[in-house]
Amino acid sequence: MSLISEKELAVELKTEQSVEAAYSRELVQVTADLRRGLPTLIECDKELAPFVFLQIRNRLKEFSLKCQYLDGRQPATSEGGMTVGLLASILNQLREAVRGATEQKVLILPHLDLLTTSQGGLTSEAREAVVLLYENPNIVCLGFKDPSFPLPRVIENLFPRRVNLLGIPRDRLRYLITQKESRKFGRELNPWALYKYVSGMNAVRLRRVLSTLEGEDYPTDPRKAYSEIRSATLAGSLEMPEVDLNRDIGGYAKVKTRLQREILDLLLRRERAESEEAASRLEELIPRGLIFWGPPGTGKTFFAKAMATAIGAAITIVSGPELKSKWVGESEENLRLIFHKARQAAPSIIVFDELDSFASSRGTYSGSGVEHSMVNQLLTEMDGFHKDELVFIVGTTNFVEALDPALLRPGRFEFHLHIPYPDAEDRRAILKIYDQKMNLQFTEAALEMAVKRTGDFVEGTADDTRFSGDHINALCRSIARIRLRENKTGPTAASEIEQALMEYVDTPKLSAQEELVVATHESGHAVCALFCPNSPPIERITIQSDSARALGYVRYQDRNNRFVVTRNELLDDICVLLGGREAESLLLEDLSIGSSDDLKRATSLARYLVEEIGMGGDEVGVVRYMEDFRQGATRWSSLSEEQKQILDRRVKEILKESLQRAAAILRENRALLLSLRDLLLDKKVIDSKTLQELKK
The missing domain is CATH 1.10.8 (Helicase, Ruva Protein; domain 3)
Structure with missing residues (x-):
């Protein structure tokens, strides 16, 4: 669509003229349908209805077809002389119009919403009204439906013709x-x-x-x-966010690139389209339903706000649990109103936070069944979009696999964007943003320390909770509070990172003898890792009890090959796991219970080699023995006793061979093992650089 000069536009416009100009095609069609005796339902905003009626009435006058506007404004009194309400007055008008009609005319029903409850049911007055509306075949009805209210099926069935006047063509x-x-x-x-x-x-x-x-x-x-x-x-909870996709969100280059290419660039090309045909083609390509999924705190809603900022859209964030209501029909009504307001405020984005809380797979609900109705209502609203409406639906979830499949098909939530935990580069970029915003003045060493320390699990949470963007934000705010409390104005040092992470973590205090055992155990892991060629490089060793889950640990760098794991890598892992136990046996001539988890993991790896991936050797062969637990089968249920004994024997042999290998490595490098243990007892923490110098 090309630019329009001022001279091409009207000098003056009355409201009636604007309604005629905007909806001329629809008005012509409605008039034709009414003349043919076809009741028609027009869905439009309340403020538009009177002007649409005037336009239709003027058209019908040309054909000598009369209209009667049943708005309840005429004074009506009961038999006792008491003034009745609006609904009763409309009912009286309707009764008189229907039962007294001898010639064809059009009844205008501007307030159909008064005949329904907020849940879409019939009021007591509506039951009589419905009977009246079906009573006289000479009456042709023109009804107006408010988009905010549902109509019962029995009323909608009165109107074979339906016209939508939402928005502007x-x-x-x-x-x-x-x-x-x-x-x-x-x-x-x-x-x-x-x-x-x-x-x-x-x-x-x-x-x-x-x-x-x-x-x-x-x-x-x-x-x-x-x-x-x-x-x-803008109305209600709609807001205009100011979140820049690149300036305010650190890292996530792949996520940003996909969002830019698949959504934002297409919208920009649509705005620059020079013809209606070109714009329509582009609109067919733009997904309107988007799923942002990933772990909690990774910025799913933040990405939605950045998208809204990029396209100048208003955004409303709706919590799934807040939509639910114990009252029948109220949850669906809440959804309907949210969509209606978003359409009025287009371009807009509706964000359904925790979408899985009500849109999980139908048939899995354990509550009252309101979720089933909410999913149906959501599907109805999404299917009712016009292609030129800039209304986007973003559902955020931690469990995309739990969502109802009907929501995920093309045409609905067809665009899926995974936002994972941030990797090292993402964390570095996020830290730099908060560094600038909070004036933390990270030194290079402090920044690298923060990147490494946030690559681990979060203290005080479940074992599988890693650092997200929210956790990094909380860390930076904690550092800022420490600096404020201690009146620090210079650059942030690496020690302040550790202080912010561990200041209030409740960790055990080890005695001298306990520190000796833990240092021996961790040194055994480290020395075995140094001499196992397929083990990843060591990043950090500590006995400082800086984790509530472990008295000490060896942290390794990520493997170079992240997706391909070899047999030798698994055997090296088993050897390293057993190294802690063997170090205790070699230096202390005793064993602690600290190797319990190591032994569990080593046994699992050995069974994996033997029973699942056919790497147990010639005796067991290249066969997968482990059955699928998800199918309800028990392990080894179909095997003979002889086969079970062979598998068990081979698992024990792999563990024994790995144990002997670990013992041999430690005996040959006993001096290194003792030096590393003594250094750990002294320094408590050893980094990769110090470890390499010690190995030399």
């Missing part, structure tokens, strides 16, 4: 702007840029907003006028 926008108003957007009007912000408005509301625009004529930058329009469309 894109090709009619140029006829709804006056010359005076266009001056607020510059010398020439870009209808694409304007339509982006008004597509969800009806013609009456648009005229009201445009007529109140302030500011200078012919500005060099029309953003002030767009901002005024944007503020007029």
